[in-house]
Amino acid sequence: DALRFTLATGGAAGYDFRLYDEKLEAGRNFANKIWNAARFVVQSIGKESVRLPDQRPAHDQPVEDRWIVSRANAVAREPNRLLGEFQINEAGQLLYEFFWGEYCDWYLEMAKVRLKDGPSGKDSPLPVLADVLQTSLRLLHPLMPFVTEAAWQYLRGAVKGLAPDSIMVAAYPSGEGELDVEAEGQIRVVMDVVRAIRNIRAERGVDPARYAETYVSADGARPVLEAARPLVETLARARPLHILSPNEELPKSGVASAVLRDAQVALPLAALLDVHAERTRLSAQLAEAEAEVRRLEGKLAGGGPHACRGSASEAGGARLSSGWRGLRIRYGG
Incomplete structure (x- = not known):
């Protein structure tokens, strides 16, 4: 076959x-x-x-x-x-x-x-x-x-x-x-919303098994999405799922969003991150960056066979300045 x-x-x-x-x-x-x-x-x-x-x-x-x-x-x-x-x-x-x-x-x-x-x-x-x-x-x-x-x-x-x-x-x-044109149109809306949520989760590296808070705004398609709430929650791992009424506004700050033909989707960034894991990752990056800065400072301080001289010293100084600037931008201070 x-x-x-x-x-x-x-x-x-x-x-x-x-x-x-x-x-x-x-x-x-x-x-x-x-x-x-x-x-x-x-x-x-x-x-x-x-x-x-x-x-x-x-x-x-x-x-x-x-x-x-x-x-x-x-x-x-x-x-x-x-x-x-x-x-x-x-x-x-x-x-x-x-x-x-x-x-x-x-x-x-x-x-x-x-x-x-x-x-x-x-x-x-x-x-x-x-x-x-x-x-x-x-x-x-x-x-x-x-x-x-x-x-x-x-x-x-x-x-x-x-x-x-x-x-x-x-x-x-x-x-x-x-053919049931009405049903085909309704399921297309549901599928579009599920795909959009999945795409946002994939782009942000969210664990596929983890649920994430989600907001959906779809004035004309709201009854369809309400009826399909269990499907969207399960297939997109979206919970809690907020299907907004016409007088409610979609969050605009601190969210990852997507605009669709019949709906808009927004996921709060806080819901997409494991705060503890993210803090651990950033702490490791900070320690690595600080170690590199200290290494460059030691080389520029002079003395010893590994000290920077001439153009190498200038390059080392530029790298040190860049390192400190990166630390200030990424981690504050």
């Missing part, structure tokens, strides 16, 4: 491309991703099997469920056309980006937040998880037949009425049904 997918997506029809180990490894990693996603869904279902939903999620269902079903339908409309035009590489790349970038990286992580609280019935993400997974397996089957067949058989043991017996004779999805 790794070789087949690599050959199918490696280049446009009629063009040669270089086949090397890294490309095959990418195909192998994608096959692993498919199997791991199927294993997660089946293990989350557990001993109690689920039934696939017989209609698109209702308007009062979680917005992430509505979003992923709409995206799956939108994506399913394209491979039929692309494969019919022999644009196999384009079809493969489209399915790769949807399955890995949207289903696994986003929806599956969003579902984990709800699964952690043990939801049941209408609020459970398991039927939608299984439904979009089986749709993705059917879409990917022509490109990766072996791993999708294995995952299909694995999934059939956890999903009631999943037919037929083999994915080889299953109908190819056509993306029927209306």
Whole structure:
């Protein structure tokens, strides 16, 4: 499957491309991703099997469920056309980006937040998880037949009425049904906010497991973000999370901020730093700088075989002045 997918997506029809180990490894990693996603869904279902939903999620269902079903339908409309035009590489790349970038990286992580609280019935993400997974397996089957067949058989043991017996004779999805443009727009806002918070944290070197206080201002999108508060808190490690009302102002001093299309994000710098660790780091730098200044003072004081002379003395004096200036600027005094 790794070789087949690599050959199918490696280049446009009629063009040669270089086949090397890294490309095959990418195909192998994608096959692993498919199997791991199927294993997660089946293990989350557990001993109690689920039934696939017989209609698109209702308007009062979680917005992430509505979003992923709409995206799956939108994506399913394209491979039929692309494969019919022999644009196999384009079809493969489209399915790769949807399955890995949207289903696994986003929806599956969003579902984990709800699964952690043990939801049941209408609020459970398991039927939608299984439904979009089986749709993705059917879409990917022509490109990766072996791993999708294995995952299909694995999934059939956890999903009631999943037919037929083999994915080889299953109908190819056509993306029927209306798209949920509203849900797609709402989740885009949530994803943008989460990405912005993650980027600020990464730039500041914040421990990925550590929560940080966060402010978000989004007048028109405030109801969306309030409904998605558990998702933002968990996926962005943002706690406490302040979603400001229209009459509240975003902090402007002592913060790291980002301006988005539908929102603004600000993280107080104090929340991004481990004060004790930062003090220890700065103390070590100060001691190192002071030791260098004392060393230069000793050399300039004269005497001994290592004393600075002539131009070397001038250079040493310049370095000493620079050292003292740096100490005053960085550490005061």
